[in-house]
Amino acid sequence: MLALVGGEGVNMEKDFDSKLRIYNNDTSSGGGGGNGRDAQKSFVFRAPQENFTIQDFELGKIYGVGSYSKVVRAKKKDTGIVYALKIMDKKFITKENKTAYVKLERIVLDQLDHPGVVRLYFTFQDTFSLYMALESCEGGELFDQITRKGCLPEDEARFYAAEVVDALEYIHSMGLIHRDIKPENLLLTSDGHIKIADFGSVKPMQDSQITVLPNAASDDKACTFVGTAAYVPPEVLNSSPATFGNDLWALGCTLYQMLSGTSPFKDASEWLIFQRIIARDIKFPNDFSDEAIDLIDRLLDRDPSRRPGAGPEGYAVLKMHPFFKGVDWKILRQQTPPKLALDPVSQSSEGNDAHDSSWNPSHVGDNVARSNDGNSAAASSSEAATHITRLASIDSFDSKWQQFLDPGESVLMISMVKKMQKLTSKKVQLILTNKPKLIYVDPSKLMVKGNIIWSDNPNDLSVQVTSPSNFKICTPKKVMTFEDAKQRASQWKKAIEGLQNR
Numbered sequence: 001m002l003a004l005v006g007g008e009g010v011n012m013e014k015d016f017d018s019k020l021r022i023y024n025n026d027t028s029s030g031g032g033g034g035n036g037r038d039a040q041k042s043f044v045f046r047a048p049q050e051n052f053t054i055q056d057f058e059l060g061k062i063y064g065v066g067s068y069s070k071v072v073r074a075k076k077k078d079t080g081i082v083y084a085l086k087i088m089d090k091k092f093i094t095k096e097n098k099t100a101y102v103k104l105e106r107i108v109l110d111q112l113d114h115p116g117v118v119r120l121y122f123t124f125q126d127t128f129s130l131y132m133a134l135e136s137c138e139g140g141e142l143f144d145q146i147t148r149k150g151c152l153p154e155d156e157a158r159f160y161a162a163e164v165v166d167a168l169e170y171i172h173s174m175g176l177i178h179r180d181i182k183p184e185n186l187l188l189t190s191d192g193h194i195k196i197a198d199f200g201s202v203k204p205m206q207d208s209q210i211t212v213l214p215n216a217a218s219d220d221k222a223c224t225f226v227g228t229a230a231y232v233p234p235e236v237l238n239s240s241p242a243t244f245g246n247d248l249w250a251l252g253c254t255l256y257q258m259l260s261g262t263s264p265f266k267d268a269s270e271w272l273i274f275q276r277i278i279a280r281d282i283k284f285p286n287d288f289s290d291e292a293i294d295l296i297d298r299l300l301d302r303d304p305s306r307r308p309g310a311g312p313e314g315y316a317v318l319k320m321h322p323f324f325k326g327v328d329w330k331i332l333r334q335q336t337p338p339k340l341a342l343d344p345v346s347q348s349s350e351g352n353d354a355h356d357s358s359w360n361p362s363h364v365g366d367n368v369a370r371s372n373d374g375n376s377a378a379a380s381s382s383e384a385a386t387h388i389t390r391l392a393s394i395d396s397f398d399s400k401w402q403q404f405l406d407p408g409e410s411v412l413m414i415s416m417v418k419k420m421q422k423l424t425s426k427k428v429q430l431i432l433t434n435k436p437k438l439i440y441v442d443p444s445k446l447m448v449k450g451n452i453i454w455s456d457n458p459n460d461l462s463v464q465v466t467s468p469s470n471f472k473i474c475t476p477k478k479v480m481t482f483e484d485a486k487q488r489a490s491q492w493k494k495a496i497e498g499l500q501n502r
């Protein structure tokens with residue numbers, strides 16, 4: 001660890017700071033001015049940037065692991081207040097070009113103020129990590145409640161859905177699209193109320209009331225995170241611009257999942273899930289009430305503007321739907337929430353920190369990076385269920401690749417890559433299927449240009465990652481070099497090796 005504090009570490013931090021700098025004016029200046037270099041527009045954070053260190057906190061259990069962060073229960077030693085500390089490894093964020101998302105999530109959370117949205121209290125940083133002190137949601141994810149209970153009785157689903165609708169109405173009224181609504185991102189307080197979390201995919205609309213500072217990710221080109229395969233609406237697969245309707249589709253999927261235990265569009269691979277979504281292939285279990293079916297059916301309308309809540313009448317249509325009959329929207333948060341099903345392992349909804357005592361601050365930087373290999377023992381339910389999906393695969397979803405598959409065969413990984421030759425390079429679509437089959441296709445002629453002979457034996461087929469974008473696929477006969485502009489070299493290695501070890 002100490003070695004990093006040498007030249008390379010310092011440079012990395014400088015580089016990170018220059019990218020992450022947000023105007024943090026002294027409140028005593030009345031929010032005016034700003035420093036000379038960045039003085040275009042002033043902004044004062046509600047959640048201040050503090051000078052705390054990790055030693056100011058007593059760390060407890062790991063709540064979960066995200067794609068570029070780890071969230072840990074942390075008690076501030078002097079005040080005794082418990083937070084969910086989101087810890088992000090600077091080096092990893094810089095390397096993975098996630099700086100803009102971190103900035104956007106930070107600045108959006110800073111300005112949101114609603115009982116149904118997780119609150120950001122303050123931030124701080126050290127050489128290796130950035131820290132966001134979030135309101136601690138001790139009840140865990142709604143996903144875990146669904147898993148533990150199998151599925152939720154309709155009254156419970158109604159309660160949670162109503163709280164999500166109430167919070168979404170607020171988020172949309174602020175001109176924001178969340179874009180990753182799903183049971184894993186709906187957290188529960190210790191008494192069981194919903195808090196929407198994870199604003200890493202948020203998209204501010206043009207007329208948003210939220211101040212978004214320059215360099216925060218807001219364009220889709222830069223945006224790698226746009227939700228999760230099973231909850232992605234069909235228009236996103238067709239590259240239509242994001243609308244509030246995106247979140248309402250995801251709400252429909254979430255309600256379906258609460259009532260049945262699984263998401264409506266389920267299949268063996270993302271590719272097949274996308275096909276189901278495009279085909280709007282939904283089957284309602286017999287035990288769903290007519291009201292639930294009607295609401296889900298409307299939320300899953302192909303036309304995003306027809307989804308209740310998205311039209312000109314706003315949320316009134318959604319709240320007045322017969323499924324929500326009896327819900328008193330004005331006193332939602334005073335109602336008694338459903339009883340939480342406790343984690344059978346810890347047998348406590350409170351932070352039981354004892355079994356995670358192996359984790360300590362000196363591991364912070366390393367752990368975040370390592371957890372992204374998916375090897376963390378404390379990985380969240382989201383990870384275990386491999387629900388996390390990147391635009392990477394959605395991006396490449398196009399029915400034209402279907403012609404290269406046999407009946408029943410599905411795509412596991414696909415991307416447009418450059419196949420490097422001695423002096424030139426050629427764009428090809430690299431496709432890995434569950435057969436297993438590994439081919440590359442000329443995207444303009446739609447012809448298979450190469451079939452890399454599959455072998456489960458790493459002596460006959462192996463992948464070498466040479467940089468985040470570059471990798472070599474090695475067979476006894478030849479070595480092929482590819483460049484993936486989206487930096488998925490190690491994902492390719494993992495996908496191929498995962499299939500070899502299946």
Ligand SMILES: Nc1ncnc2c1ncn2[C@@H]1O[C@H](COP(=O)(O)OP(=O)(O)OP(=O)(O)O)[C@@H](O)[C@H]1O
Binds near residue numbers: 134140141185197
């Ligand atoms: N405020 C919180 N209180 C309690 N647990 C939390 C809180 N915020 C996040 N978590 C838990 O930590 C996990 C990781 O959260 P994080 O926001 O880092 O990433 P994510 O939403 O899971 O994934 P990704 O960033 O890949 O979309 C979550 O799945 C959740 O279970």
